[in-house]
Amino acid sequence: MADTQTRPEELAGKHMHASAHSHGHDEHDGAAHGSMREYVIGFLLSVVLTAVPFWLVMSGAIADKQATALVIMAFAIVQIVVHMIYFLHMNTKSEGGWTMMALIFTVIIVVIALSGSLWVMYHLNYNMMPSMSEMGQLP
Amino acid sequence: MTANTADARTVSAQVPDHGLSQEQLQEAFYDLDEHDHPEGGSTMLGFWIYLMSDCLIFAMLFAAYGVLGGNFAAGPGPKELFELPLIALNTAMLLFSSITYGFAMLAMEKGSVKGTQLWLLVTGFFGLCFLGIEIYEFTHLIMEGAGPWRSGFLTAFFSLVGTHGLHVTFGLIWLVTLVIQVGMKGLIPANKRRLMCLSLFWHFLDVIWIGVFTFVYLMGML
Numbered sequence: 001m002a003d004t005q006t007r008p009e010e011l012a013g014k015h016m017h018a019s020a021h022s023h024g025h026d027e028h029d030g031a032a033h034g035s036m037r038e039y040v041i042g043f044l045l046s047v048v049l050t051a052v053p054f055w056l057v058m059s060g061a062i063a064d065k066q067a068t069a070l071v072i073m074a075f076a077i078v079q080i081v082v083h084m085i086y087f088l089h090m091n092t093k094s095e096g097g098w099t100m101m102a103l104i105f106t107v108i109i110v111v112i113a114l115s116g117s118l119w120v121m122y123h124l125n126y127n128m129m130p131s132m133s134e135m136g137q138l139p
Numbered sequence: 140m141t142a143n144t145a146d147a148r149t150v151s152a153q154v155p156d157h158g159l160s161q162e163q164l165q166e167a168f169y170d171l172d173e174h175d176h177p178e179g180g181s182t183m184l185g186f187w188i189y190l191m192s193d194c195l196i197f198a199m200l201f202a203a204y205g206v207l208g209g210n211f212a213a214g215p216g217p218k219e220l221f222e223l224p225l226i227a228l229n230t231a232m233l234l235f236s237s238i239t240y241g242f243a244m245l246a247m248e249k250g251s252v253k254g255t256q257l258w259l260l261v262t263g264f265f266g267l268c269f270l271g272i273e274i275y276e277f278t279h280l281i282m283e284g285a286g287p288w289r290s291g292f293l294t295a296f297f298s299l300v301g302t303h304g305l306h307v308t309f310g311l312i313w314l315v316t317l318v319i320q321v322g323m324k325g326l327i328p329a330n331k332r333r334l335m336c337l338s339l340f341w342h343f344l345d346v347i348w349i350g351v352f353t354f355v356y357l358m359g360m361l
Contacts, residue, residue, distance in 0.1 A: 033244065033248060034241060034244065034245070035245075036245055039238055039241035039242070039245070040238075042238075042241075043234065043237070043238040043241075046234055046237075047234065050230055050231075050234065050349075050352075053353065053357055054223065054226075054227050054230075054357070057223065057357045057360050057361060058223050058224075058360075065361045068361055069358055069361055072353055072357050072358070073353065075353070076349050076350065076353035076354075079349050080346055080349055080350075083237075083342060083345060083346045083349070084346070087237055087241065087342040087345065088339060088342050088343065088346070094183075095183065095184045095187070098184055099184065099187045102187060102188050102191050103191065105191070106191040106194050106195065109195060109198070110194065110195065110198040113195070113198050113199065113202055114198055114201060114202050114205065117202035117203075117205065117206055118202065118205045118206065121206040122206075
Protein backbone atom coordinates (compact mmCIF):
# COMPACT_ATOMS: atom_id res chain seq x y z
CA MET A 1 0.00 0.00 0.00
CA ALA A 2 0.25 2.96 -0.49
CA ASP A 3 2.72 5.43 0.43
CA THR A 4 0.14 7.78 1.81
CA GLN A 5 2.50 10.69 1.47
CA THR A 6 2.00 10.69 -2.26
CA ARG A 7 -1.72 11.26 -2.18
CA PRO A 8 -2.50 14.92 -2.55
CA GLU A 9 -5.72 14.91 -0.58
CA GLU A 10 -3.88 13.19 2.27
CA LEU A 11 -1.25 15.85 2.22
CA ALA A 12 -3.86 18.56 2.40
CA GLY A 13 -5.42 16.73 5.32
CA LYS A 14 -2.10 16.61 7.10
CA HIS A 15 -1.59 20.30 6.79
CA MET A 16 -5.02 20.93 8.16
CA HIS A 17 -4.30 18.54 10.96
CA ALA A 18 -1.09 20.28 11.87
CA SER A 19 -2.61 23.72 11.92
CA ALA A 20 -5.72 22.63 13.74
CA HIS A 21 -3.59 21.18 16.51
CA SER A 22 -1.45 24.27 16.85
CA HIS A 23 1.43 22.78 18.74
CA GLY A 24 2.95 26.19 18.99
CA HIS A 25 5.75 25.43 16.59
CA ASP A 26 5.41 28.85 15.16
CA GLU A 27 7.84 31.14 16.88
CA HIS A 28 5.28 33.86 17.37
CA ASP A 29 2.29 32.18 18.87
CA GLY A 30 4.38 30.87 21.75
CA ALA A 31 4.50 33.72 24.19
CA ALA A 32 2.32 36.68 23.61
CA HIS A 33 4.00 40.03 23.41
CA GLY A 34 3.01 43.03 25.41
CA SER A 35 2.54 46.58 24.30
CA MET A 36 3.82 49.74 25.94
CA ARG A 37 0.32 50.40 27.22
CA GLU A 38 0.13 46.96 28.87
CA TYR A 39 3.48 47.32 30.59
CA VAL A 40 2.62 50.80 31.90
CA ILE A 41 -0.80 49.70 33.18
CA GLY A 42 0.79 46.65 34.82
CA PHE A 43 3.48 48.79 36.42
CA LEU A 44 1.06 51.40 37.78
CA LEU A 45 -1.27 48.74 39.16
CA SER A 46 1.57 46.89 40.86
CA VAL A 47 2.95 50.13 42.36
CA VAL A 48 -0.44 50.78 43.95
CA LEU A 49 -0.87 47.15 44.97
CA THR A 50 2.58 47.19 46.62
CA ALA A 51 2.37 50.61 48.23
CA VAL A 52 -1.00 50.06 49.93
CA PRO A 53 -0.01 46.91 51.89
CA PHE A 54 3.29 48.50 52.98
CA TRP A 55 1.41 51.61 54.10
CA LEU A 56 -1.20 49.51 55.92
CA VAL A 57 1.45 47.65 57.89
CA MET A 58 3.80 50.58 58.52
CA SER A 59 1.10 52.98 59.66
CA GLY A 60 -1.07 50.39 61.39
CA ALA A 61 -4.12 51.95 59.74
CA ILE A 62 -6.27 48.92 60.54
CA ALA A 63 -6.10 48.22 64.24
CA ASP A 64 -7.10 44.56 63.93
CA LYS A 65 -4.03 42.53 62.96
CA GLN A 66 -5.97 39.65 61.51
CA ALA A 67 -7.96 42.00 59.29
CA THR A 68 -4.73 43.64 58.12
CA ALA A 69 -3.26 40.22 57.33
CA LEU A 70 -6.30 39.26 55.28
CA VAL A 71 -6.26 42.56 53.40
CA ILE A 72 -2.55 42.37 52.48
CA MET A 73 -2.99 38.74 51.41
CA ALA A 74 -5.83 39.82 49.13
CA PHE A 75 -3.59 42.56 47.70
CA ALA A 76 -0.81 40.02 47.09
CA ILE A 77 -3.14 37.69 45.21
CA VAL A 78 -4.47 40.53 43.06
CA GLN A 79 -0.92 41.70 42.34
CA ILE A 80 0.16 38.20 41.33
CA VAL A 81 -2.73 38.07 38.87
CA VAL A 82 -1.80 41.53 37.54
CA HIS A 83 1.79 40.39 36.98
CA MET A 84 0.60 37.22 35.28
CA ILE A 85 -1.55 39.16 32.84
CA TYR A 86 0.48 42.29 32.17
CA PHE A 87 4.07 41.10 32.52
CA LEU A 88 3.98 37.36 31.87
CA HIS A 89 1.23 37.83 29.22
CA MET A 90 -0.62 34.76 30.35
CA ASN A 91 -3.68 33.91 28.32
CA THR A 92 -5.63 30.81 27.52
CA LYS A 93 -4.38 30.66 23.96
CA SER A 94 -0.59 30.71 24.17
CA GLU A 95 0.98 27.37 23.19
CA GLY A 96 -2.47 26.06 22.42
CA GLY A 97 -3.55 26.46 26.03
CA TRP A 98 -0.79 24.31 27.50
CA THR A 99 0.85 27.10 29.48
CA MET A 100 -2.48 27.73 31.19
CA MET A 101 -2.88 23.99 31.82
CA ALA A 102 0.58 23.81 33.39
CA LEU A 103 -0.20 26.87 35.50
CA ILE A 104 -3.51 25.47 36.77
CA PHE A 105 -1.84 22.15 37.60
CA THR A 106 0.95 23.95 39.46
CA VAL A 107 -1.47 26.14 41.40
CA ILE A 108 -3.40 23.06 42.52
CA ILE A 109 -0.19 21.33 43.67
CA VAL A 110 1.02 24.48 45.42
CA VAL A 111 -2.26 24.92 47.27
CA ILE A 112 -2.30 21.26 48.36
CA ALA A 113 1.36 21.36 49.44
CA LEU A 114 1.09 24.63 51.33
CA SER A 115 -2.21 24.05 53.07
CA GLY A 116 -1.37 20.41 53.72
CA SER A 117 2.01 21.20 55.29
CA LEU A 118 0.68 23.97 57.47
CA TRP A 119 -2.33 21.97 58.58
CA VAL A 120 -0.43 18.78 59.37
CA MET A 121 2.46 20.51 61.10
CA TYR A 122 0.18 22.77 63.13
CA HIS A 123 -1.70 19.76 64.46
CA LEU A 124 1.52 17.90 65.09
CA ASN A 125 2.82 20.84 67.10
CA TYR A 126 -0.44 21.05 68.97
CA ASN A 127 -0.54 17.36 69.81
CA MET A 128 3.11 17.18 70.82
CA MET A 129 2.87 20.20 73.06
CA PRO A 130 3.34 19.19 76.70
CA SER A 131 0.21 19.92 78.65
CA MET A 132 0.30 22.04 81.77
CA SER A 133 0.17 19.03 84.08
CA GLU A 134 3.13 17.44 82.35
CA MET A 135 5.01 20.74 82.48
CA GLY A 136 4.71 20.67 86.26
CA GLN A 137 6.53 17.36 86.41
CA LEU A 138 9.48 18.60 84.41
CA PRO A 139 12.68 18.98 86.34
CA MET B 140 -3.66 0.48 -1.74
CA THR B 141 -4.42 -3.01 -0.55
CA ALA B 142 -4.08 -4.73 2.77
CA ASN B 143 -4.30 -1.70 4.96
CA THR B 144 -7.28 -0.08 3.37
CA ALA B 145 -9.09 -3.38 3.15
CA ASP B 146 -8.40 -3.80 6.83
CA ALA B 147 -9.64 -0.36 7.53
CA ARG B 148 -12.83 -1.05 5.64
CA THR B 149 -13.65 -4.08 7.74
CA VAL B 150 -13.02 -2.14 10.92
CA SER B 151 -15.07 0.81 9.86
CA ALA B 152 -17.86 -1.57 9.05
CA GLN B 153 -18.03 -2.45 12.74
CA VAL B 154 -17.79 0.98 14.29
CA PRO B 155 -20.70 3.40 14.24
CA ASP B 156 -20.66 5.94 11.51
CA HIS B 157 -18.92 9.15 12.54
CA GLY B 158 -18.93 10.52 9.10
CA LEU B 159 -15.13 10.15 9.25
CA SER B 160 -12.97 7.92 7.11
CA GLN B 161 -10.69 5.43 8.81
CA GLU B 162 -7.70 7.59 7.95
CA GLN B 163 -9.28 10.59 9.58
CA LEU B 164 -10.11 8.54 12.65
CA GLN B 165 -6.55 7.30 12.90
CA GLU B 166 -5.24 10.81 12.49
CA ALA B 167 -7.48 12.00 15.26
CA PHE B 168 -5.97 9.52 17.69
CA TYR B 169 -2.38 9.07 16.64
CA ASP B 170 0.33 11.28 15.29
CA LEU B 171 1.04 9.02 12.36
CA ASP B 172 3.54 11.30 10.77
CA GLU B 173 6.43 13.08 12.41
CA HIS B 174 5.75 16.59 11.36
CA ASP B 175 8.25 19.35 11.09
CA HIS B 176 9.73 20.67 14.33
CA PRO B 177 11.45 23.95 13.66
CA GLU B 178 14.38 24.74 15.93
CA GLY B 179 13.29 26.22 19.24
CA GLY B 180 9.63 25.69 18.48
CA SER B 181 8.93 24.11 21.85
CA THR B 182 11.41 26.16 23.89
CA MET B 183 8.88 28.59 25.30
CA LEU B 184 6.55 25.86 26.54
CA GLY B 185 9.48 23.91 27.96
CA PHE B 186 10.78 26.97 29.74
CA TRP B 187 7.35 27.69 31.14
CA ILE B 188 7.18 24.16 32.54
CA TYR B 189 10.63 24.69 34.10
CA LEU B 190 9.28 27.86 35.75
CA MET B 191 6.32 25.93 37.10
CA SER B 192 8.69 23.38 38.64
CA ASP B 193 10.69 26.26 40.10
CA CYS B 194 7.44 27.54 41.51
CA LEU B 195 7.07 24.23 43.36
CA ILE B 196 10.54 24.68 44.89
CA PHE B 197 9.45 28.06 46.22
CA ALA B 198 6.15 26.61 47.41
CA MET B 199 8.09 24.10 49.52
CA LEU B 200 10.31 26.84 50.92
CA PHE B 201 7.22 28.92 51.74
CA ALA B 202 5.70 25.87 53.43
CA ALA B 203 8.89 25.39 55.46
CA TYR B 204 8.78 29.04 56.45
CA GLY B 205 5.12 28.76 57.34
CA VAL B 206 5.85 25.79 59.59
CA LEU B 207 9.11 27.01 61.15
CA GLY B 208 8.46 30.74 61.05
CA GLY B 209 7.35 30.82 64.67
CA ASN B 210 10.26 28.85 66.11
CA PHE B 211 12.48 31.62 67.43
CA ALA B 212 14.42 29.42 69.89
CA ALA B 213 14.38 32.38 72.30
CA GLY B 214 16.18 34.35 69.61
CA PRO B 215 15.15 37.49 67.75
CA GLY B 216 11.88 37.53 65.81
CA PRO B 217 10.84 39.41 62.67
CA LYS B 218 9.91 42.56 64.58
CA GLU B 219 13.41 42.97 65.95
CA LEU B 220 15.14 42.10 62.69
CA PHE B 221 13.26 43.40 59.67
CA GLU B 222 13.37 47.00 58.50
CA LEU B 223 10.35 47.68 56.33
CA PRO B 224 11.67 50.86 54.63
CA LEU B 225 14.62 48.83 53.35
CA ILE B 226 12.27 46.12 52.07
CA ALA B 227 10.05 48.73 50.43
CA LEU B 228 13.12 50.09 48.62
CA ASN B 229 14.09 46.56 47.60
CA THR B 230 10.61 45.88 46.26
CA ALA B 231 10.70 49.14 44.30
CA MET B 232 14.01 48.08 42.69
CA LEU B 233 12.51 44.80 41.54
CA LEU B 234 9.38 46.51 40.23
CA PHE B 235 11.44 49.04 38.27
CA SER B 236 13.53 46.24 36.82
CA SER B 237 10.33 44.51 35.72
CA ILE B 238 9.06 47.42 33.67
CA THR B 239 12.51 48.19 32.21
CA TYR B 240 12.72 44.58 31.07
CA GLY B 241 9.37 45.17 29.42
CA PHE B 242 10.90 48.13 27.61
CA ALA B 243 13.79 45.91 26.50
CA MET B 244 11.26 43.48 25.00
CA LEU B 245 9.51 46.33 23.19
CA ALA B 246 12.85 47.55 21.82
CA MET B 247 13.56 43.97 20.71
CA GLU B 248 10.29 43.83 18.80
CA LYS B 249 11.19 47.07 17.05
CA GLY B 250 14.46 45.42 16.10
CA SER B 251 16.62 47.95 17.90
CA VAL B 252 19.83 46.31 19.08
CA LYS B 253 21.07 49.38 20.95
CA GLY B 254 17.69 49.95 22.62
CA THR B 255 17.48 46.33 23.73
CA GLN B 256 20.98 46.43 25.17
CA LEU B 257 20.36 49.73 26.92
CA TRP B 258 17.16 48.60 28.61
CA LEU B 259 18.73 45.27 29.52
CA LEU B 260 21.56 47.12 31.22
CA VAL B 261 19.10 49.37 33.07
CA THR B 262 17.28 46.21 34.20
CA GLY B 263 20.59 44.74 35.27
CA PHE B 264 21.36 47.88 37.27
CA PHE B 265 18.10 47.64 39.21
CA GLY B 266 18.64 43.92 39.72
CA LEU B 267 22.10 44.67 41.08
CA CYS B 268 20.64 47.28 43.46
CA PHE B 269 18.15 44.67 44.67
CA LEU B 270 20.92 42.17 45.27
CA GLY B 271 23.12 44.78 46.96
CA ILE B 272 20.35 45.70 49.40
CA GLU B 273 19.65 42.03 50.09
CA ILE B 274 23.31 41.26 50.73
CA TYR B 275 23.50 44.31 53.03
CA GLU B 276 20.46 43.01 54.91
CA PHE B 277 21.88 39.49 55.20
CA THR B 278 25.32 40.61 56.42
CA HIS B 279 23.63 42.97 58.86
CA LEU B 280 21.57 40.09 60.27
CA ILE B 281 24.57 37.79 60.47
CA MET B 282 26.66 40.46 62.19
CA GLU B 283 23.91 40.82 64.77
CA GLY B 284 24.21 37.10 65.43
CA ALA B 285 20.93 36.35 63.66
CA GLY B 286 22.40 34.00 61.07
CA PRO B 287 20.62 30.97 59.65
CA TRP B 288 21.98 28.81 62.48
CA ARG B 289 20.26 30.91 65.18
CA SER B 290 16.75 29.45 65.02
CA GLY B 291 14.32 27.51 62.88
CA PHE B 292 12.71 30.78 61.87
CA LEU B 293 16.01 32.19 60.61
CA THR B 294 16.95 28.96 58.82
CA ALA B 295 13.67 29.02 56.93
CA PHE B 296 13.98 32.76 56.29
CA PHE B 297 17.50 32.54 54.85
CA SER B 298 16.59 29.50 52.72
CA LEU B 299 13.55 31.18 51.20
CA VAL B 300 14.92 34.68 50.66
CA GLY B 301 18.38 33.35 49.81
CA THR B 302 17.00 31.03 47.12
CA HIS B 303 15.18 33.96 45.57
CA GLY B 304 18.38 36.02 45.72
CA LEU B 305 20.30 33.21 44.04
CA HIS B 306 17.74 33.16 41.25
CA VAL B 307 18.17 36.89 40.77
CA THR B 308 21.95 36.40 40.69
CA PHE B 309 21.70 33.80 37.94
CA GLY B 310 19.20 35.98 36.12
CA LEU B 311 21.77 38.79 36.17
CA ILE B 312 24.50 36.53 34.80
CA TRP B 313 22.12 35.43 32.05
CA LEU B 314 21.21 39.05 31.35
CA VAL B 315 24.83 40.15 30.93
CA THR B 316 25.44 37.13 28.68
CA LEU B 317 22.52 38.17 26.49
CA VAL B 318 23.68 41.78 26.28
CA ILE B 319 26.98 40.51 24.90
CA GLN B 320 25.33 37.96 22.59
CA VAL B 321 22.91 40.50 21.18
CA GLY B 322 25.89 42.78 20.59
CA MET B 323 27.80 40.03 18.76
CA LYS B 324 25.06 38.32 16.75
CA GLY B 325 22.29 40.88 16.68
CA LEU B 326 18.62 40.13 17.21
CA ILE B 327 18.61 36.74 15.51
CA PRO B 328 15.65 34.40 16.21
CA ALA B 329 17.71 32.40 18.71
CA ASN B 330 18.58 35.53 20.68
CA LYS B 331 14.99 36.72 20.60
CA ARG B 332 13.92 33.37 22.01
CA ARG B 333 16.51 33.66 24.77
CA LEU B 334 15.37 37.17 25.59
CA MET B 335 11.80 35.93 25.82
CA CYS B 336 12.83 33.12 28.18
CA LEU B 337 14.72 35.54 30.39
CA SER B 338 11.69 37.84 30.32
CA LEU B 339 9.54 35.03 31.72
CA PHE B 340 12.21 34.20 34.30
CA TRP B 341 12.63 37.80 35.41
CA HIS B 342 8.91 38.53 35.76
CA PHE B 343 8.43 35.18 37.48
CA LEU B 344 11.00 36.18 40.13
CA ASP B 345 9.01 39.34 40.69
CA VAL B 346 5.89 37.24 41.26
CA ILE B 347 7.76 35.16 43.85
CA TRP B 348 8.94 38.36 45.53
CA ILE B 349 5.32 39.46 45.97
CA GLY B 350 4.84 36.32 48.07
CA VAL B 351 8.06 36.97 49.99
CA PHE B 352 7.37 40.56 50.97
CA THR B 353 3.76 39.81 51.83
CA PHE B 354 4.15 36.60 53.81
CA VAL B 355 7.61 37.02 55.28
CA TYR B 356 8.13 40.72 55.81
CA LEU B 357 4.70 42.34 56.07
CA MET B 358 3.01 39.50 57.96
CA GLY B 359 6.09 39.19 60.16
CA MET B 360 5.79 42.81 61.22
CA LEU B 361 2.13 42.55 62.16
